[in-house]
Amino acid sequence: MRYATIMAGGAGTRLWPMSRAGEPKQLIRFIHGRGQDPQAGPASLIQLAASRLDGLVDESRCTICTGERFRDAVLKAVPGMTGDRILGEPEGRDTLNAVGFAAAVFGKDDPDAVFAVLTADHLIEPADVFAEAMDAGFRIVEDDPTKLVTFGITPTYAATGFGYVERGNPLHVEGVRDGLSFRVQRFVEKPPPHKAQAFFESGEFFWNAGMFVFNAATVLDLLGRHKPKTLEGLLRIRETWGTDGQQRVLAEVYPTLEKISVDYGMMEPASTDAGVSIAGVRMDVEWLDVGSWPSYGETLEPDAQGNRVAGTALIAHDARNNVVVGPGAGDHHQVALLGCEGLIVVRTPEATLVMPADRAQDLKALHTLVPDGLK
Secondary structure, three states: OEEEEEEEOOOOHHHOOOOEOOEOHHHOOOEOOOOOOHHHOOEOHHHHHHHOOOOOOOHHHEEEEEEHHHHHHHHHHOOOOOHHHEEEEOOOOHHHHHHHHHHHHHHHHOOOOEEEEEEOOEEEEOHHHHHHHHHHHHHHHHHOOOEEEEEEEOOOOOOOOOOEEEEEEEOOOOOOOOOOEEEEEEEEOOOOHHHHHHHHHHOOEEEEEEEEEEEHHHHHHHHHHHOHHHHHHHHHHHHHOOOOOHHHHHHHHHHHOOOOOHHHHHHHHHOOOOOOEEEEEEEOOEEEEOOOHHHHHOOOOOOOOOOEEEOOEEEEEOOEOOEEEOOOOOOOOEEEEEOOEOEEEEEOOOOEEEEEHHHHHHHHHHHOOOOHHHO
16 A cells, blocks of 8 residues: 655754744744745745645555654644644654655554655645656556655756766656656765766756655565664564553654764665665656745745745835745834845744845754754
């Protein structure tokens, strides 16, 4: 059967001060529009990620992997979510363990489990293109369980901050539209500008979306070959999953697992593992990684001067291309900008951030100076 897990464990420090330790970015209701009911107000990233699975995977087989401390907040944020479908990590151990955790749980009672791995960081439109690509990924793995499927986003510019997937020969699978799937030639992590430009111009490279479809048993087999200690721990968790000892063993074992990403811990060794092969599915969507304030600004409609505003009121004179964000409903504070260009201004009841948009990558460094009570 088909399953899905949404990875929602990020801290979101590049969206401070709105993203905080108690309410990280995936839980903030700050996404406006995007097809949701306007009467319901802004949506959270995790809510939108869950809604994208409607019609693809039965709700009862959709899980969210997040920090155990966010369990109640996630249940409140995602309509229809139930406690038994929260994979609560005692502490974050990076994406390989989130994937392995899901594989162990799904495969316990279903030896043929095929599951999608999604993230709660992205805005993806249109929904029907996303759905066709995900269905293709499921079909590929259902046809051949040794296939690992990754998704490639058609690039719109020569980005240096994303990984790339190179397209190899076409892959033909029943029920999958011709030209949609391919064998993956190679992965390239965050290339320098000249290589990114060459990749973009070639038409043979896609941005690596960080989304996958796997057979659960195949994931565990790969871990056994390349990360045996991790597999040993996950099998201990699986043995007690659904029993009275579930939380005790999870809390004891999970923090001991090696902290490593799925790209380095599984996909990289899989590229030379004779027992599996990697397939790609093209996803021709608008794909926005909402991981910083400039990228969040892209979700907002600009005014005539290029200013993008949400959750507050702006008075501006000779001010252009700024992003101004406030706390939202009930806020009566006015932000006024005079002679400013390219600024990020984010105001919450506890803290206010002002920075040039082109310094957004340095926000993590600033975050280390923030007192613990404001992090």
